Structures are given as C-alpha cells and as structure tokens.
Amino acid sequence: xxxxxxxxxxxxxxxxxxxxxxxxxxxxxxxxxxxxxxxxxxxxxxxxxxxxxxxxxxxxxxxxxxxxxxxxxxxxxxxxxxxxxxxxxxxxxxxxxxxxxxxxxxxxxxxxxx
Amino acid sequence: xxxxxxxxxxxxxxxxxxxxxxxxxxxxxxxxxxxxxxxxxxxxxxxxxxxxxxxxxxxxxxxxxxxxxxxxxxxxxxxxxxxxxxxxxxxxxxxxxxxxxxxxxxxxxxxxx
Numbered sequence: 001x002x003x004x005x006x007x008x009x010x011x012x013x014x015x016x017x018x019x020x021x022x023x024x025x026x027x028x029x030x031x032x033x034x035x036x037x038x039x040x041x042x043x044x045x046x047x048x049x050x051x052x053x054x055x056x057x058x059x060x061x062x063x064x065x066x067x068x069x070x071x072x073x074x075x076x077x078x079x080x081x082x083x084x085x086x087x088x089x090x091x092x093x094x095x096x097x098x099x100x101x102x103x104x105x106x107x108x109x110x111x112x113x114x
Numbered sequence: 115x116x117x118x119x120x121x122x123x124x125x126x127x128x129x130x131x132x133x134x135x136x137x138x139x140x141x142x143x144x145x146x147x148x149x150x151x152x153x154x155x156x157x158x159x160x161x162x163x164x165x166x167x168x169x170x171x172x173x174x175x176x177x178x179x180x181x182x183x184x185x186x187x188x189x190x191x192x193x194x195x196x197x198x199x200x201x202x203x204x205x206x207x208x209x210x211x212x213x214x215x216x217x218x219x220x221x222x223x224x225x226x227x
Contacts, residue, residue, distance in 0.1 A: 035217075040123070040219055042217040042219040043217040059115070101146050101163070102160055103150075105157040105159070
C-alpha cells in the first residue's frame with residue numbers, strides 16, 4: 001500500500017492564481033482531512049470529510065474548497081491564492097471511523113504564494 | 115471550540131536526561147489525546163495516545179499522563195537519545211457529530227549528545 005499520497009510536493013503561485021492540491025489514500029479510510037502547518041501555530045484543520053459526498057469545515061476554512069466524490073480522493077482547492085496561504089499542507093486519513101482519531105499523514109505540500 | 119495549549123515551545127536536554135511536555139485543553143467533552151512526533155522535513159507520526167478512562171499509559175521510554183479534572187495531559191520521555199530530537203505535537207479530539215483532532219502549537223525538542 002502507498003498510504004496517503006500528496007501531490008505536488010512543492011508549488012509556487014502568484015497572488016490570485018488558483019490550484020488544486022491532490023490527496024489520495026489506498027487504505028479505504030472513510031475519514032480524510034486537510035491541515036496547514038505554520039511556524040509556532042501547529043497543525044490547523046482546514047476541512048475534513050467523513051465519507052464520499054460529506055465534507056465539513058475545520059478551524060481555518062476560508063479561501064479553501066474541498067469535495068469528496070470517491071473514498072480515495074480528497075482534493076483541496078485554492079480559488080484565488082493569497083500570500084497568507086503560504087504554508088505546508090498535510091492531508092491525513094483515519095481508519096477509526098466514526099471516531100476519526102488515529103491520523104495517517106501524507107508527506108506534505110510546500111506552497112509559496114508570491 | 116476546542117483550544118489546545120502546549121508548553122514549552124522549545125526544550126533542550128542532555129542525552130540520557132528526561133523531557134516533559136505539557137498540554138492543556140478547553141473542551142471537557144474531549145476524550146482522546148494523541149501525541150505526534152515530526153522529524154525535520156518529515157510527516158507527523160503518532161507515537162502514543164491516551165483515552166479519558168485511563169490516567170497513564172507507557173510504551174518503552176515514553177509515557178503519557180492525563181488529569182481530566184484539571185484538563186491537562188503530559189508527555190514524558192526518559193533516557194533521551196539524539197533521535198528523540200523532533201517537534202512534538204499534542205492534540206485533543208473534539209467531540210462533535212464527527213470528531214475533529216485539534217493540535218497544540220508544538221514543542222521543539224533538542225537532545226544534546
């Protein structure tokens with residue numbers, strides 16, 4: 001099993017551009033989530049999903065959209081990138097539905113918005 | 115919503131000494147408290163977790179204690195080794211319709227050989 005796969009690993013955007021961060025898992029996990037990691041602020045939850053067709057907001061959802069059309073994929077969309085969205089983004093999934101506790105993380109995407 | 119605080123933000127210890135990291139949480143309904151370790155440039159990985167019906171849990175050189183009354187929990191690492199150097203995150207599972215895992219800001223641990 002590949003686990004949780006994120007692409008791309010690095011990305012540079014200009015302010016106002018849009019892009020999609022990809023996340024896929026092959027462990028048949030129902031729960032998937034997106035976090036951003038900033039220095040001194042830990043991991044902050046952006047959006048999460050408890051199954052195909054179901055998504056909800058986390059702590060910092062503004063500026064991001066998600067969808068979950070399949071169990072495997074959970075893409076994160078930045079509609080109009082801003083410098084404040086410069087961060088490292090982690091996708092995570094959990095086998096422990098419905099408690100969604102033990103998280104398996106992807107390797108991260110380092111995003112810079114100029 | 116849930117808020118998790120973590121102290122200290124940085125910690126340096128001599129190899130072989132013990133390290134203690136403390137966290138507090140705000141939502142008394144939270145009942146699951148994991149700890150994640152993140153080595154430089156790597157992804158966070160779960161190292162130990164504890165549930166609210168348990169006061170202490172050990173796994174070799176690491177242990178976690180929980181005081182639900184005071185709403186705080188701690189990570190203890192004994193006989194520290196250089197490979198313990200990393201950022202450690204505590205977290206609490208927020209009890210809503212679906213659990214959300216909320217993280218503390220992290221502690222950067224350096225073990226000096």
